[in-house]
Amino acid sequence: MVEPVLRASGIGKRFGGLLAVDNVNLDLHPREIHAVIGPNGAGKSTFLSTIAGDLPPTTGQVFFQGQEVTHLPVDKRTRLGIGRTYQRSAVIAGFTALDMVRLAMLHRVSSAFGMLSPLASNDAATRGAYEALARVGLSERAGITTDFMSHGEKRRLEIAAVLALDPKILLLDEPLAGLGPDESSAVVALIQSLKSHCAIMLIEHDIDAVFSVADRITVLDNGKAIASGTPDAVRNTPAVQQAYLGFGED
Amino acid sequence: MSTFFFFVQLLNAIQYALILYLVASGLTLLLGIMGVINLAHGAFYMVGAYIAFAVVQQFGNFWLTLPAGILIGLALGALIEKFLLSRLEGADHLSQVLLSFGLILLINEGQRLIFGNDPHGVEVPKILAASIPLSNTLSYPVYRLFVCAVGIVFIIAIGLIMAKSRIGMMLRASAENRDMARAMGIDVKFVYLGVTAVGIACTVLAGVIAAPLASVYPGMGDQVLIQSFVVIVLGGIGSLSGALVGSLLLGLVDAFGKQFFPNYAAFLVYAAMIAVLIVRPQGLVRSRGT
């Protein structure tokens, strides 16, 4: 077995009296899509945030490529190669799509001195940004200010920006939420194609999508991991059927 | 330091703390419930002191100053909310800072126009003019005890209102969640009007009762303003009980600091605020509305 690119061990997160995540372990291997599913309030987003660095875990450790990153701030983790999207669209108001993706390119292609020149004059950033926009089908919309984009476009733009970071692992927090069927299948195909570049941890409510793309699935319920394994194995776990799948599609 | 001297300083500290609390409670309600940062609060304190001066000069009766201060304070607050603050809803703190700075300039110049630059004294009412002898050389003025009494009555009153009354419930609800309060049928506009009016009236009242303690002079509110902010940061924004604790702490630092390090007393106050914010960048207590 290859060394996992990400290892989260014994992650716990407590908010006052509420234990939102309780001793969760998760490995992410190269070229793997590992989905985390569970009912609303199961602690999926909180768990993802402890890995991305937005929330420090109360207990446990996070290792990225063998290096402990448990207490590194988000920006440092991004620079190491951890990219994430947010559950709610996180585009930057007042920026064009192109500029937002250029911004994401910057830390790879710009020296400190390069920060002094305008975004538009950074050729490497511009080239990379156009490539990333093309991959999510937004080439035509490059010059549009984010404020004027539809919800689906904003979601795809955010994915383009994260692709521009060229992450080694990608943390996707409900990338399909609020998308129409066409957009949804386009994003699923995109996620599938990204597998060859980076490992992906996917949080998603759309069960059909999850079972079609995921190599492994971890099921969270009340903050605990109640099952983990291949889609088939998870589907056949009685605890999962009781806690989650039995309640129909979400 | 003799016991009596210490006792007198302690009383002074408490008396100053109570005045500070009157000012800070209004400021903390504005901040906590409306999210408004009002730098003109110290100027309203000065307005109170000049109201006391003008009323005593005109009518020769100190007791008229209290209702006059409260009524003018309520009216000023209501006007400011109605015509100025309500137009800033959704604006950032920058607008609030500058609006209140503009008000400071207007109030300060208005005061100079009417009363000039000289300091004035306000006579202590006859019935409270006595002093209680403590030892051969030390005595304590009755008027200071009266100030303490007013402060304590205020604490009890506002505590009861916040805890028991419908208005208190509305205030706490509005502070907690503006939209929720609106959904519950609370007239948030009316609450804001009330909070601004009462908050500013408290400060004006503080200025009125503080007037006979020392002279009345231009810019007298500056120190009180900054100290009230320190009190609020110490006690947590929006917390009345926190403001009380903060006031007492600051009263002690001020009274004893002035005795022991007269040159550094002001310095200490700011250093205290910075120290608190270094440890807790978002204030000491985060409770709101109580």
Place this chain on the structure above:
Amino acid sequence: MNARLEKFDGAFLLLLAVAAAFVPFVLSGYEIKLATTITIQAGLAVALGFVVGPAGLTSVGHAAFYGVAAYILAMMSPKSGPADMLLTAAIAIFGAAAFALVVGAVSIRSRGMYFILMTIAFGQLGYHLFNDTGIGGKSDGSYVQFRPELHLFWTDVSFDKAPRFYMLVYVVVFLVVGACWWLRRSAFGSVLLAARDNEARTRAFGFSPYVVRLIAFVISGGMAGAMGYLTAAQHGFVAPQMLAWHASAFALVMVLIGGKDTTSGPAIGAILLLLAEEILQRWTEHWLVGVGLIIVVAVIAAPRGLVPFVAGLFAPKQAHHG
């Protein structure tokens, strides 16, 4: 900032630069001194606007950096002759920037009203440092007996004559304004704007909002220091009031009147406010009433400022976007 506003901003700056270049040739005596004061204050406002606008930091303590640099010149000036300009200016600007680094490092961790209160507290700390303790002549202030001289290899340049001092101020202020204009358009400026709008997203792009804001704050603090140095050199006098929060608030007013989202806005705000002040002062000793009214009306009527307002007048009918 949209493209149209950017064009207007550039045009206004160019206009100001050209107009200001004529000052020593068309004005004289008192008017040149007034123009000098206004130009320095415009520089201060532009430097402050850079942190209030893109960095989103409402600093009510910038007068402290301005004042500290002024005091550094006063304390370094010999009683017997002019100080060395390059040396004193370097130390004054460095001192102001170092102070800004301390204030910023601590304050930028706080947000919103806590940041405001923190900067007020630091400013007042500076005010009391000079007002209450023995440093720098207490509340009476302190004098700069001789205007500093520029020592070049071949000659010494004196700035005792008002037109020449104005030209020095012109060069320094337009360096500062030009730097702010450039920084706003740079990738660094874009990161600041992104952090202002969406802190989490910016962090997840690999930037620390704290660090970029702190860098902006220190640059701006150093620039404010340069303006304080020029003020002390112009008037030959420094006083604790230069550091007090009232002075900081006054600079903020200039920023707001012109518009914090442009470089030219704060400069235009400074010019208008100081000219209004000058005119009101000739009318009445209670001119501050007028200033107070201007502020209140500006906050209520044009909270985005004059330059965006004017640019908006020329806007085409809102085009429809997707």
